[in-house]
């Protein structure tokens with residue numbers, strides 16, 4: 001399998017590597033991340049990170065799943081992934097608190113979406129966010145995601161039910177915003 005990396009202005013988006021495991025645990029174990037993510041084990045340990053990275057490296061480069069480490073100076077600072085669920089594709093992401101508010105997710109997310117649309121024959125990508133996640137709402141809106149529904153889900157980390165907003169980005173809308181499905185920046 002060819003492992004691809006995507007370069008943006010300030011970031012290298014690449015498959016996670018075993019040496020990222022420590023950075024992964026250190027950055028993800030943060031209430032600011034945990035409370036906004038639906039699926040991360042709340043007692044996240046090194047073994048979770050090792051298993052996550054091992055599995056990520058087995059993904060097919062053209063399969064429905066797609067997972068990139070967000071790296072800066074070759075250190076993992078976040079994750080973006082696309083997963084199939086119920087016949088749809090969902091994108092999810094987080095970035096280390098020490099790197100918030102610098103426009104880095106705004107830089108990484110469209111690069112991954114452009115790559116995903118260029119390499120997979122899908123017409124749309126979904127994203128969910130908890131109703132109090134105003135930052136994620138903003139990032140999704142900027143990239144053309146539009147609200148298509150809402151549902152109440154249980155957050156194990158918060159130990160309460162939370163309203164989740166469901167949004168959808170079509171390939172057409174992404175392109176209307178001036179983005180181009182693009183794998184040109186990818187290198188093996």
Ligand SMILES: CC(C)(COP(=O)(O)OP(=O)(O)OC[C@H]1O[C@@H](n2cnc3c(N)ncnc32)[C@H](O)[C@@H]1OP(=O)(O)O)[C@@H](O)C(=O)NCCC(=O)NCCS
Pocket residue numbers: 032033034036037092093094095096099100101102103104105106107128129130133134135136138139142
């Ligand atoms: C959400 C997250 C990925 C954002 O990453 P980031 O790199 O800090 O985001 P950026 O700096 O690229 O963009 C943040 C945007 O939110 C805006 N923003 C920041 N605080 C805001 C607030 N209180 N209300 C509204 N918008 C806000 C910023 O102005 C910016 O928008 P702009 O480019 O139009 O100015 C990061 O905060 C994170 O990992 N959070 C925890 C995990 C998470 O929420 N994941 C998503 C689950 S759906």
